Amino acid sequence: xxxxxxxxxxxxxxxxxCVGLDSDINKIPGHxxxxxxxxxxxxxxxxxxTHESAVAYxxxxxxxxxxxxxxWISLEKTVNYIRSKTSDIFIIADAKRGDIGNTSxxxxxxxxxxxxxxxxxLAPYMGLDTVSPFxxxxxxxxxxxxxTSNKSAADFxxxxxxxKVSLYQNxxxxxxxxxTNDQIMFVVGATKAEALADIRKIAPDNFLLVPxxxxxxxxxxxxxxxxxxxxxxxxxxxxxxxIYASVDHDFAEVAKQKAVELQQEMEVYxxxxxxx
Amino acid sequence: xxxxxxxxxxxxxxxxxCVGLDSDINKIPGHxxxxxxxxxxxxxxxxxxTHESAVAYxxxxxxxxxxxxxxWISLEKTVNYIRSKTSDIFIIADAKRGDIGNTSxxxxxxxxxxxxxxxxxLAPYMGLDTVSPFxxxxxxxxxxxxxTSNKSAADFxxxxxxxKVSLYQNxxxxxxxxxTNDQIMFVVGATKAEALADIRKIAPDNFLLVPxxxxxxxxxxxxxxxxxxxxxxxxxxxxxxxIYASVDHDFAEVAKQKAVELQQEMEVYxxxxxxx
Numbered sequence: 001x002x003x004x005x006x007x008x009x010x011x012x013x014x015x016x017x018c019v020g021l022d023s024d025i026n027k028i029p030g031h032x033x034x035x036x037x038x039x040x041x042x043x044x045x046x047x048x049x050t051h052e053s054a055v056a057y058x059x060x061x062x063x064x065x066x067x068x069x070x071x072w073i074s075l076e077k078t079v080n081y082i083r084s085k086t087s088d089i090f091i092i093a094d095a096k097r098g099d100i101g102n103t104s105x106x107x108x109x110x111x112x113x114x115x116x117x118x119x120x121x122l123a124p125y126m127g128l129d130t131v132s133p134f135x136x137x138x139x140x141x142x143x144x145x146x147x148t149s150n151k152s153a154a155d156f157x158x159x160x161x162x163x164k165v166s167l168y169q170n171x172x173x174x175x176x177x178x179x180t181n182d183q184i185m186f187v188v189g190a191t192k193a194e195a196l197a198d199i200r201k202i203a204p205d206n207f208l209l210v211p212x213x214x215x216x217x218x219x220x221x222x223x224x225x226x227x228x229x230x231x232x233x234x235x236x237x238x239x240x241x242x243i244y245a246s247v248d249h250d251f252a253e254v255a256k257q258k259a260v261e262l263q264q265e266m267e268v269y270x271x272x273x274x275x276x
Numbered sequence: 277x278x279x280x281x282x283x284x285x286x287x288x289x290x291x292x293x294c295v296g297l298d299s300d301i302n303k304i305p306g307h308x309x310x311x312x313x314x315x316x317x318x319x320x321x322x323x324x325x326t327h328e329s330a331v332a333y334x335x336x337x338x339x340x341x342x343x344x345x346x347x348w349i350s351l352e353k354t355v356n357y358i359r360s361k362t363s364d365i366f367i368i369a370d371a372k373r374g375d376i377g378n379t380s381x382x383x384x385x386x387x388x389x390x391x392x393x394x395x396x397x398l399a400p401y402m403g404l405d406t407v408s409p410f411x412x413x414x415x416x417x418x419x420x421x422x423x424t425s426n427k428s429a430a431d432f433x434x435x436x437x438x439x440k441v442s443l444y445q446n447x448x449x450x451x452x453x454x455x456t457n458d459q460i461m462f463v464v465g466a467t468k469a470e471a472l473a474d475i476r477k478i479a480p481d482n483f484l485l486v487p488x489x490x491x492x493x494x495x496x497x498x499x500x501x502x503x504x505x506x507x508x509x510x511x512x513x514x515x516x517x518x519i520y521a522s523v524d525h526d527f528a529e530v531a532k533q534k535a536v537e538l539q540q541e542m543e544v545y546x547x548x549x550x551x552x
Contacts, residue, residue: 022379062375062382068390069348076344094379098372098399099338100426103298106338114344123374123399125421127428145401150376152403155450159437167432167443174431 001090001118001139002182003207007231009055009088011276015263016232018056018092018209020239021046021078024063027244029251039067039074040081042251046243047082049256053263056090056235057082058209079115090118090235092143092209098123098130105133112137119143121187121209124171128178135179141207142184144175147199149189149212172202181205188227190218190236196226204229211237220262224269232275238262277366277394277415278458279483283507285331285364287552290543292508293535294332294368294485296515297322297354300339303520305527315343315350316357318527322519323358325532329539332366332511333358334485355391366394366511368419368485374399374406381409388413395419397463397485400447404454411455417483418460420451423475425465425488448478457481464503466494466512472502480505487513496538500545508551514538 010016021043025033028042035041047057059078064071082089093111097104097120111120112134119141122130134142147157147168157168165173176184188199190212199208208227212218213236220236227234238258246254270276286292297319301309304318311317323333335354340347358365369387373380373396387396388410395417398406410418423433423444433444441449452460464475466488475484484503488494489512496512503510518538522530546552 024378024382060379060382062373062379062386065348066382066386066390068352068386069345072341072345072348096374096399097338098374098401098421100424100428102300103336103338106300106336106342110338110342110344114342123372123401124432125374125399125401126424126426127431127433129426129428145374148376148402150402150405152376152405155403156400156443156446157403159435159443159446161435162438167435170432170435 003231006055006090006207009090010232010270012088013052013055013263014267014270014276015053015055016234016236016266017054017259017262018058018235018237019046019050019054019242019259020094020211020237021057021059021243022063022239023243025067027247029247029249031249037074037077039064039071040077043074043078044081045252046255047085049252050242050259051082051086051089053259054089056092058092058094058237060239061093061095076115079117083116091116093117093120096121096123096145098126100126100129104130108133108137112140119185121145124175131175131178135183142179143209144171144184144186146171146186147188147195149191149218153189169202172199176203176206185209187211190223193219193222193226196223200227200229205231205233207233207235209235209237213238220265221269224266228269228273232270236266279507282331282366282483285366286508286546288364289328289331289539290546290552291329291331291539292510292512292542292546293330293538294334294511294513295322295326295330295518295535296370296487296513297333297335298339298515298519301343303523305523305525307525313350313353315340315347316353319350319354320357321528322531323361325528326518326535327358327362327365329535330365332368334368334370334513336515337369337371352391355393359392367392369393369396372397372399372421374402376402376405380406384409384413388416395461397421400451407451407454411459416459418455419485420447420460420462422447422462423464423471425467425494429465445478448475452479452482461485463487466499469495469498469502472499476503476505481507481509483509483511485511485513489514496541497545500542504545504549508546512542
C-alpha cells in the first residue's frame, strides 16, 4: 500500500485509528479460553467489532511469540482473517526487529512473504543495514523507532551531539533519506505531543505511528494539532483502551464503542484540518 | 547460569566458541530436505558434531521465524536437543528484541520460560525499560548491542556527544550499571578488534559476545589480545564458517573439523592468558 492509498482509506473511514492487538491469554475474557484457539477467537471478535472504525491493526508480536509456535499460528490466522474481512486496512507487525544483512533479509521475508503485513516496526541502532532489505518490497513499509514514550527513552534518545541535535532527531534526519515517503514511517510516542511540532520540521511528509494515546496518557487532540500534515500523516494506536475496555461477555461491544468514540474524535480533527 | 559457571565451562572445554545456528532451508544440504523437519535435522547433526568444541550455541531467530510456526517448532526442538546432549552449554536467542513494559516482559517470558535460553540479544534504543523485565530472571542474561560489525553501524553508534563520547560508549557506560556481571553481556563486532581495548576500559568485567570472526573478516587472535579479561570474558561466534563449511553429505564432519580448529586456536590464547 502506498501513502496515497493509506490517506484515501483514512478519508473514507474518517479515522486514523490503529487498533493494537496486544492479545494476552491472561487478560482475554475467560469464556474464550474453552475455544480451540482463544487468541484468534478474541482477535476475530475485536476485528469484527472495530474494522469499520479502524484503518490499521497492529498485532504486538511479543504476545504471540510468548505462546511459542501456537502463538504464530494464531497470528497467521489473525492476519488472514483481517484480510478476508476488509481490503481497506493496513496491518503492522509490531516486532521492533533490528538486524543486518542476510538476517535482516530473513526478517523482511518473514513479515512480507510468510505473513502478509504492510509494515514492520524496526529499531534503528544498527543503521541502514537493518532497513535496506525491507525497502526492496514494493508497497511495504519500514516503521522506524524515533522517539518512544517510555520513561527510559531518555537514556539514549535525548543524547545531544556537538550541534545540539539529539539522537532521535538524528534518526529522523538520517532515516528519512533511506527511502521514500511511501516506505518510511516513524514511531513517535504520544506523551511527547509538543515534540511533534519539532519532529514535523524534520520529517514533514512521513507518516507517524503514534502509540501511547489512552492508557499511556497521551492526548489525541494534541497529537492531531502538532502531528497532522496535509496527508493526515498519522496513525494513532490504542490497544488496552479498546481491546480490554471490558473483559466480560460484552468485550466486543464495548471495544466497538471505544473505537467508535476515537473515530468520532478523529473525524473532528480531520475536518478541522480540511482533510475531509 | 552465572558468570563463574560459564568461565568454568570455558576452562573445561578450552574454548570460548559460540556456534551460530543460522540454519537456512535454502542452504542446508539437499539430502536433508526429505526429512520431517530439515532444519532440526541439520541442527542435530551440527550439535552432535560440535558440542565438544563449543561452549555456546546461538540460534538466529530470523531464520526460524521466516518459516512461520514450523520454524518455531524446529527452534524448540533444537534447544531441547542441545539441553539433552550436554549441560555444559550456554544457549543464546539471537533475537535483538527491544520493547518496553508489558511487551518486554512478554519477550522475557518467551525466551526464558516458553523456550529455555540462557541469554537473549537486546537492542538498547529504548533504554533500561527494554532490559528490566529480563533482569528479573535469576541466572539469565541480557546481551545488549553495543558496537556492531556492519558498515552502517556508523550511522548512529559513532555519533559523539559534547564530551566526545560516542553512542556505543554511552550504551556500554549506562547499560553496565543496569545489572550485575552475571546478567549483562555486550555484543561487540570483531571487525573492530582494536576498539576492544577501549571497550575493556569501560566494561572490564562484562562478558562480550563477539560475532564477525571468520566470514565477516575479524581476527580471532586480535579479539583475544584486546578483549580477554581474567574470566576470559569472551564468547566468539562463528556461524557460516562452521555450519556451511561443506554443504554436501560430509557437512557434519567438516563442521566438526572447523569447530575443532577454532577450539584449538582458542586454547592457545587461553593458555597465553594463563586461564588454563
